[in-house]
Amino acid sequence: MPQKSLKAQKSILASTQKQLDLLSNGIFASGELPQFSERIADQGSSSLRPKKLEILQMNIGYMCNQVCAHCHVDAGPDRKEMMTRATLEKCLKLIETTAVHTLDLTGGAPEMHPDFRWFVERAAALGVQDFIVRSNLTIIRANKKYNDLPQFFKAHHIHVVSSLPFYKKEKTDRQRGDGVFKKSIEAIQMLNAVGYGQPDSDLLLDLVYNPSGAFLPGDQQALENDFKKALKADFDIDFNQLFTITNMPISRFLDYLVASENYEDYMYALVESYNPAALENVMCTNTLSVRWDGYLYDCDFNQMLDLKVDSPVQHLDDFNEAQLQDRTICISQHCYGCTAGAGSSCQGSVV
């Protein structure tokens, strides 16, 4: 398990340019595998373009109480990047002035942001249809000051989406750190106790499954059935849906792939599993991702590779929806992660 972010370790792959170089060279430069742009061109799409802007995903800071082995954000306790209150206010304005119906707060652990509660209260008052907070669960148990988060989430009708890589301790702790499984289970029980994930409740608790290694996720429905059965029997836990998310070959997971000599086989698996139907529903076509400093991206993965939107509008300060939507989505080989098999997005499979 890593103890520090790649950035703090001064790893070569902390550089986004090095990651992009790695993804464009080797098996892709030699022609052994087609580049993503070539693959979608075969399907008759010369480029990917946005549809209607529906989801605003705000990454409000990279600080996290965990250092997960697969984290595409390279988040951790040593990351200090945080969205300022002025930028949070600009996001509120964007929500007010556009038809965005889903607000998706992520990080890091967004709850560690000093203005988290201030922002949630204001954003909830604007009445977005679906207000998601991506909680790593353990934060609820990390410190006394976070113990009332389930009640806070309930008060603002937050849709909680949480990572739980597996329904057993071993795989979860190997990916997310020792003791994470136990704390996560306790946190889910706390969320269940206030009504989250209960059959007769409208408080939604969805879990996210990431494969704990160099393999692709299996069938979402089958895994959801296995998770529900095991978590109910072992811990009397309920949740709504399981989202399967493919690990993107970027940041810390890319570092793992290279170090474990799985990189080429993993890219082969992604390319071979390319599903044209998934391309139709990739999340970058209806999402806008905002970085802590107000820069805009097609998705959270492009944010981590610092591939800013290909538009004259690159920052919240210059936001202009019509101009921004008239752009081409930035792509590289990591995009195969969203089109493999049943597809992958922050809301799970897309096919």
Added chain:
Amino acid sequence: MKTNYYQSQDLKKFKNISDWSPELGKKFFDYYNSVFEEGALTAREKSLIALAVAHTVQCPYCIDAYTQEGLQRGIDKAEMMEAVHVAGAIRGGASLVHGVQMMEGYNKRSM
């Protein structure tokens, strides 16, 4: 010329067996895919059976394929190892049950 009989990259070329016999290749892969569909047995159960059989026939390609598939299905290592022991028990049992033949032959020829 390859230096080993088994090359892991060859697994990716499995479908190429259809090149020299497209009709039989298609029939085989259609049959193969149908066999593994959800039926009276779940696809998960079939995957574990495949893993056990892969060890019985000692096919490195099949072991690789069904280890990976098991991971994707969320099958954990305890389940996979139990399946391998089922293969081991049947293989071991298949040798040992012939011991009866040996014992009977021995006894018949002995005074």
